[in-house]
Amino acid sequence: MEHTQTYDESTALGANSPTAADGNRLVGSDRVLAVLKALARYPDGVGLEELTRAVASPKPTVHRALGALRRAGLADQNVRGRYVLGDEFLRMAFAHHEARPEQVRVRPVLEALAHRFGETAHYAVLDGREVVYRAKVDPPTGAVRLTSTIGGRNPAHTTAVGKLLLSWRPVTVEEVEAWIGERPLERRTERSLCTAAALHHDLAATRERGYGVDDQENETGVNCLALPVYPTSPTIPSGAVSVSALAYRTPLASLVRAVDEIRALLGPLGEPHS
Template identity: 35%
Template sequence: MSQTLDRALQILDYVGEKPRRIAEIAEFLNVHHSTALRFLHTLRNHGFVHELPDHRYRLGAAMFRLGFQALDGLELRSVARPAMERLSAATGETVHLGALEDGDVVYIEKVESQHPVRTVSRIGAIATLHCAGVSKAILAFLPEAEREALLASHELVRRTDHTLTSREALEADLALSRERGYVLDDEENEPGIHCVSAPIFSGDGEVAGSMSVSTPISRIDRDALLGFVPALLDATRSTSAMLGWSG
């Protein structure tokens, strides 16, 4: 039974990346075509996968419903939303909210820019730990032991020409971020996109999450991006205060 459950969960993770055909899923699981089909039929009957007209499978409505139910359970999301909307209105740019969940930083909320050219992201996606702005803002302000535990098993993969791939460079960047109170993602996670991010604290002084302003470099240069920092810090501090943080 545990192996069956494990394989079903593997399927959900696999088709969550992009729609897959039965042959791909069978090969991924290293099982016969008919076995993969049985798994898919069960998942489809419960709404966890959906069969497309071309017979590929993607995540179904039940997965999205559960995902949003889980996100709705996070107090941070509802508390931060008004500040995020004000920040997006003040900057005209996309604002993200991130939270640490089981060792990963997850995008739990966003307010889209109204510009036709904007950053592309989705709620529920995992932000790269060492180079995404929301992740670095959490990482920088965690207790040293907790930060060390997260980075110990994390590979510093190069995502762009600007990604910091040495532990020394990353630690220096995080130390600078702690000094100034905010993080700069200088095209480290996605080419052509930069952002500023800052932590959100809970009432006990722990890092509860982070907020970022993301924008294409083609529209907003470095100086203009840094000009958003006061509004960003106002948003994160007001959100932290709503969570009971006293500074």
């Protein structure tokens, strides 16, 4: 099951945005970008009234923003008159994603992992308190819907890729506390690690063994094992590759026993170099 969050101006602009922080109304380019980001949440299209509520702006204001986006080819109306992302936006997004150097290099590895284990393989990077999925390959058969999508995010502290990449950063429990800050860690399942002490202990274990695990901490019934990769950085992993599996079909212990095989499939991508 996918987790969703309430959409507001802070979501659209980012929590550190001056506009989001001071509570002022969205204006100019900020308003247009907020409408564009809101459209991405409605793959089946959205009406003007609903979109107006989603971005908390007056209807004429949202209508003008939609007009600007439509003229640029970034928004359109479907046959039912509902607003959707435009074909030009999708063309640019997919062309950019496919051309990213790390995406091109990592995808064959993901395909090999998905074929070998019959489970979903991911490539993700760390962005603050979250991981962002840059690539995803489902198995040829037996794929199930996970919360991950390309470009989507999950909490770093509940995912194998996130904890693995975090293990290179906070070392002491005080540093973990500073990383957590004032915002409590989200509890995605009953197994999520939501205290500084528990997360510190897990990061230390991850650092020692060289791989990260998620034992149904982000999604009930799904476990994961992640290893670092170095597609753009020679000594510090720029991301991580993971195998996300249904716990009843591929238990975490099975992934752990196969860690050397997974590492071998990564090849040079999984090896730091000078």
